[in-house]
Amino acid sequence: MSALTFTLKTPPAQRIDCSPLTADKLSGKSVEDIAGLSLVVGNQKVRLDELFEVSGDDAAVMCFEDATDKLDHIGHGMSQGTITINGNVGAYLGQFMSDGEITVNGNTGIYTACEMKGGLIKVNGNAGHFVGAARIGYKNGMTGGTVIVTGDTGERTGDHMRRGMILIEGNAGDYCGSRMVSGTIAVLGQVGKHLGYAMKRGTLLLTQKPQQGISANFNDCGSHTLAFLPLMFTSFKKLDSEFANVEPFSRVQRYAGDISGIGMGEILVKI
Numbered sequence: 001m002s003a004l005t006f007t008l009k010t011p012p013a014q015r016i017d018c019s020p021l022t023a024d025k026l027s028g029k030s031v032e033d034i035a036g037l038s039l040v041v042g043n044q045k046v047r048l049d050e051l052f053e054v055s056g057d058d059a060a061v062m063c064f065e066d067a068t069d070k071l072d073h074i075g076h077g078m079s080q081g082t083i084t085i086n087g088n089v090g091a092y093l094g095q096f097m098s099d100g101e102i103t104v105n106g107n108t109g110i111y112t113a114c115e116m117k118g119g120l121i122k123v124n125g126n127a128g129h130f131v132g133a134a135r136i137g138y139k140n141g142m143t144g145g146t147v148i149v150t151g152d153t154g155e156r157t158g159d160h161m162r163r164g165m166i167l168i169e170g171n172a173g174d175y176c177g178s179r180m181v182s183g184t185i186a187v188l189g190q191v192g193k194h195l196g197y198a199m200k201r202g203t204l205l206l207t208q209k210p211q212q213g214i215s216a217n218f219n220d221c222g223s224h225t226l227a228f229l230p231l232m233f234t235s236f237k238k239l240d241s242e243f244a245n246v247e248p249f250s251r252v253q254r255y256a257g258d259i260s261g262i263g264m265g266e267i268l269v270k271i
Contacts, residue, residue: 001058003084004034007065008052014042015090016051018064019073023081023100026059064089069109075102078119091128094121097145107151111135116164118144122240129154129173132166132183142166142183148241155192158185161202169242177204180265184232188242199258199265205229207246207270214267218257223271225250 006021017040020026026034035049048054056063060081064074067087075083077096088106098117107125113132127149132142133156141160152170159175161183168185174192177185177199186205193212196204233248255267 002056003061003063004031004054004056004059005063005065006048006052006054008067008071008087009050011068012041012051012070014044015070015072016041017073018071019076021062022075022078022083023059023062024077024079029059031055031057067106069107072109075100075121078102088125094119097121110154113142113145113147113166115140116142116145116147120146120148122148122150124150126151126170127153129156130159131157132161132164133157133159141181146239148239148243150242152189158183158202161185167236167239167241167243177202177265180204186243188246196258196265196267198261200262201264202266204265204267205252206267209269214255214269215257217260218255218267219259219263221254221256224252224254226252226254226268229268 035054037048038045062083064085067085069088069090072090073092075094075097078100079098080100082101085104089108091109091111092114093108093112094102095114097119099119101120104123108123108127110128111130112127113121131153134141142164143162144164147166150169153168153172155173155175157172157176158180159178162181163183166185168187171189172187172191175194175197176191178197180199180202182202184203188207191210229250230248236243251271252268257263
């Protein structure tokens with residue numbers, strides 16, 4: 001068996017809803033059945049084989065070639081298998097994902113890992129706004145799993161995040177960790193303005209002192225030696241990430257907040 005591969009024929013003018021293309025929905029289907037599926041493109045339905053060349057037969061190992069940022073909802077609700085994407089992708093990558101693994105060799109659009117429940121997403125590039133966040137009008141963001149971004153993330157990373165881990169090897173945009181309820185966001189680069197805005201609980205771990213400073217809504221609790229940090233960095237050794245190469249540390253400056261709310265979140269800055 002070989003990987004089920006979707007190669008985009010031409011760059012589409014309209015956005016394509018790729019949510020039907022997961023191992024959960026394609027397992028047991030023949031290549032002919034898959035080629036005959038309909039995908040929503042803009043406000044129309046188009047046969048899949050008019051958009052993609054289809055090859056391979058193993059739906060548990062899926063691949064998108066020549067991908068563009070018009071491909072939305074890849075990995076929607078997936079609970080098994082792997083998806084490799086060579087190129088950029090659009091919005092809602094891995095939305096509602098509960099297990100499996102997605103690797104993107106390119107950049108992703110808005111709402112990457114939106115309301116993700118489990119599994120692993122690795123973006124070998126930059127990610128857009130609202131990584132691991134909740135959709136507008138909803139209160140539950142990411143509730144499990146791990147997201148690794150080798151580049152930068154946009155604004156509102158982890159907005160309404162409730163559980164799980166987001167590891168950012170580059171920089172994070174403004175409002176990182178906004179309205180966060182629980183979970184961990186770690187950043188090797190810099191962060192933007194309004195870090196931890198309206199944060200309730202959870203941990204923001206920074207290896208560099210923020211150039212934008214930390215809001216007055218966070219109390220400086222002084223320097224601490226936290227024994228769990230070396231253990232957490234040891235757990236990163238199994239990941240394909242720069243975090244696996246970070247020298248473990250335990251000494252941090254701790255800030256508690258956002259005190260405009262319940263104030264039980266924390267920002268930890270390496271000393």
